[in-house]
Amino acid sequence: MSTSAGKLAERTKVAGGNRMELLLFRLNGKQLYGINVFKVKEIIPCPKLTNLPHHTPHVRGVAHVRDGTVSIVDLGMAIRQPAMQNPESHFVIITEYNRRTQGFLVREVDRIVNINWEEVHPPPRGSGKNSFLTAVTQMDNQLIEIVDVEKIIASVDPFAQGVSAEILTDEVKQAAANYHILLVDDSSVARHQVERNLKETGIGFTSLTNGKEALDYLNAMADEGKRVQDELLMIISDIEMPEMDGYTLTRRIKEDPRFANLPVLLHSSLSGIFNEAMVKKVGANFFLAKYDADELARVVIGQIQAVAGEKV
Known part of the structure; x- marks a missing residue:
């Protein structure tokens, strides 16, 4: 080696x-x-x-x-x-x-x-x-x-990037209103940036600050008898987080039959070949290096299209 x-x-x-x-x-x-x-x-x-x-x-x-x-x-x-x-x-x-x-x-x-x-x-x-x-x-x-x-x-260097107008059509906003995302990020700056862009898209979201909170949230939802895939479109998670990182959160999700089909996007300021190896290892569906609002919006919209079975 x-x-x-x-x-x-x-x-x-x-x-x-x-x-x-x-x-x-x-x-x-x-x-x-x-x-x-x-x-x-x-x-x-x-x-x-x-x-x-x-x-x-x-x-x-x-x-x-x-x-x-x-x-x-x-x-x-x-x-x-x-x-x-x-x-x-x-x-x-x-x-x-x-x-x-x-x-x-x-x-x-x-x-x-x-x-x-x-x-x-x-x-x-x-x-x-x-x-x-x-x-x-x-x-x-x-x-x-x-x-x-x-x-x-x-x-x-204040960073405020909105989603391009050509991506946010009326059809996209109308369809997005029917879905909900779980957002997990310990950095208040990064979390608020994603929240702003999700609001622009029109999709609902719940924000948490680490992987342990996210896993507890999913377990509580399942324990209430809810089908998690019906409640959430996807999870957008940071990688570096206290208590439980995004890699471990993803692995735990994919190992649990109740959550295994829930798409996970790992969204991190970490970048490079290391993350390509880890995304594959833990079974994440997507990886994006922070931060490009249009890239993030395209993944979310693509997931809406996959679920809705129609072009929006």
């Missing part, structure tokens, strides 16, 4: 077991923060930064990385901490989120750890809607705060 194939197989095994690899780092103090390793392209010493006029304050500048130009966000400032001094002595984590390459300035990188999603929990209720945390966990009796990078990126 080649080195790259071996790494892919190992990562597939980790994610398929409701586990993930977390890159830990520090900002201004001793607090440890984390992001999913799958979103990290590389870690480099902070390169020379070129200042940009009229930019968001926590964008410290742009840098030439490989063959492109990448904006560098001071991650401390982005989560309302003081600016990091002497950035040239720190590190930049180059990531790929939502089809965008983004650099994050951090003070130091600690290590990579392998954790179970069951050990990852939503942030404390008191953190409020303005919190930039998407989850928390503990390791070696130390709290690790997992950053909602999608929310940070949205604060730098």
Whole structure:
């Protein structure tokens, strides 16, 4: 087995077991923060930064990385901490989120750890809607705060994409009103974006924040004697979520005869060949990298057409 194939197989095994690899780092103090390793392209010493006029304050500048130009966000400032001094002595984590390459300035990188999603929990209720945390966990009796990078990126470059008018015909909206979708995503920014686009389409939806909540919801529906396929058109689920990730949720759905025929779309800021392998492994019906409103709408409309047995 080649080195790259071996790494892919190992990562597939980790994610398929409701586990993930977390890159830990520090900002201004001793607090440890984390992001999913799958979103990290590389870690480099902070390169020379070129200042940009009229930019968001926590964008410290742009840098030439490989063959492109990448904006560098001071991650401390982005989560309302003081600016990091002497950035040239720190590190930049180059990531790929939502089809965008983004650099994050951090003070130091600690290590990579392998954790179970069951050990990852939503942030404390008191953190409020303005919190930039998407989850928390503990390791070696130390709290690790997992950053909602999608929310940070949205604060730098607000992302508001609507469904194209040519897709949303009157026939589509009329047909969509008869159906309901279960939406599962722990990021408030990503969840609200999908909600806006589903509202544009005219379809009903229920929103939940992790795979465990979604599985409990489906079990409760089935326990009430309802046929889930009659109640829901499909599930749209994120992959990275506390308590239970999207891969495990999909696998559990497909293993249960009561839900097995329910279509699942995995919708994630993770992208690449890794996800192609995992989508096939867990039995998801669709995969889309975030975020293209028209792509998402076409999948939903295609599912409506498949169920209705007519072109809408």
